[in-house]
Amino acid sequence: MEPVVRALAIYVLLMIVFRIAGKRTLAQITTFDFILLLIVSEATQNALIGNNYSLTNAALVIVTLVGTEIGLSVLKEKWPRLDKWIEGLPLVIVDHGRPIKEHMERARVDESDILTAARELQGLERMDQIKYAVLERNGAISVIPKSRT
Amino acid sequence: MSDPGKNREDRNEGQKWLHREGQPPDTASEGLQIDQDPAFQELAWKLQRFGWWVMLLSVVAAILGYLGPGLMTDSQVGSGSVRLEYNRFIHYGAVTRLRIHLKPTTHRKDHIDLQLNHQYLDRFQVQQVTPYPEGVRAPLVDGVVYTFAVGSNGDSVVGFDLLPLYPGLLRGQVEALDERVDFKQFVLP
Numbered sequence: 001m002e003p004v005v006r007a008l009a010i011y012v013l014l015m016i017v018f019r020i021a022g023k024r025t026l027a028q029i030t031t032f033d034f035i036l037l038l039i040v041s042e043a044t045q046n047a048l049i050g051n052n053y054s055l056t057n058a059a060l061v062i063v064t065l066v067g068t069e070i071g072l073s074v075l076k077e078k079w080p081r082l083d084k085w086i087e088g089l090p091l092v093i094v095d096h097g098r099p100i101k102e103h104m105e106r107a108r109v110d111e112s113d114i115l116t117a118a119r120e121l122q123g124l125e126r127m128d129q130i131k132y133a134v135l136e137r138n139g140a141i142s143v144i145p146k147s148r149t
Numbered sequence: 150m151s152d153p154g155k156n157r158e159d160r161n162e163g164q165k166w167l168h169r170e171g172q173p174p175d176t177a178s179e180g181l182q183i184d185q186d187p188a189f190q191e192l193a194w195k196l197q198r199f200g201w202w203v204m205l206l207s208v209v210a211a212i213l214g215y216l217g218p219g220l221m222t223d224s225q226v227g228s229g230s231v232r233l234e235y236n237r238f239i240h241y242g243a244v245t246r247l248r249i250h251l252k253p254t255t256h257r258k259d260h261i262d263l264q265l266n267h268q269y270l271d272r273f274q275v276q277q278v279t280p281y282p283e284g285v286r287a288p289l290v291d292g293v294v295y296t297f298a299v300g301s302n303g304d305s306v307v308g309f310d311l312l313p314l315y316p317g318l319l320r321g322q323v324e325a326l327d328e329r330v331d332f333k334q335f336v337l338p
Contacts, residue, residue, distance in 0.1 A: 020196075
């Protein structure tokens, strides 16, 4: 029973912590974010496995984690409200070239993040060339350019 | 079997978010087919800020020692002949040290018998006892009795390195030199 409890506890803990931390926390994988991710995985490893190095324990932890993931995806499909709570909603941060400051502040996105995404994804040069920019549920910024007519 | 009617209801609910019927748009993003729910978003942000405070408080609590050994919770109990140093909050699976200062007040002894209650010891694996006891016996009554030689100045400091085997509240009793000291420890999971 213990491996199952451990895996569930870690799953829920990580889900809550990263939901609280916000979409942007590990969305742009900078070198340091990557290191942070490795450290987090290292820190959770001991709590997941404990002192039990058996194959059975590892298998139980893996099956519990993957099973929980599958179970949650089924439940999210069934109850969109749960999906909304766990994954959040996309957020419009630029509307017809006009940055929506309040949304950007709350989501910790600045104009340079949006312009970076606009350059990388669409080859845009200025904010006024953006029709919409959306902070997606996975923390990435998607950019829709104004039509060049 | 999933209920198709229920699913349709959920989808309709989803559609409501898309169009936000009857609500003035907070942005002019009506051309974008996107789930938006300003009220939910506001609530999520509030909870997020609350969560940040919880995380900050848990770090402060950890530094102070309310989530494990820390600055404020290294405790001492007892006075006179028997004094205990211990951590009030310890972690499951992490070794903790119990230090017991023994100081015979009445008359000098060559050996001191120290008893730890079974109820407490059963929850730990005793990793090491320093100094090495001259004898250990477990009378059927209350606990395990360790016998230690007394130092040249008549005092003795005994250390138990203990590995907690179960989470939860523990009540310990140390008896030595005709004194009994009670203490509590909480093992965090």
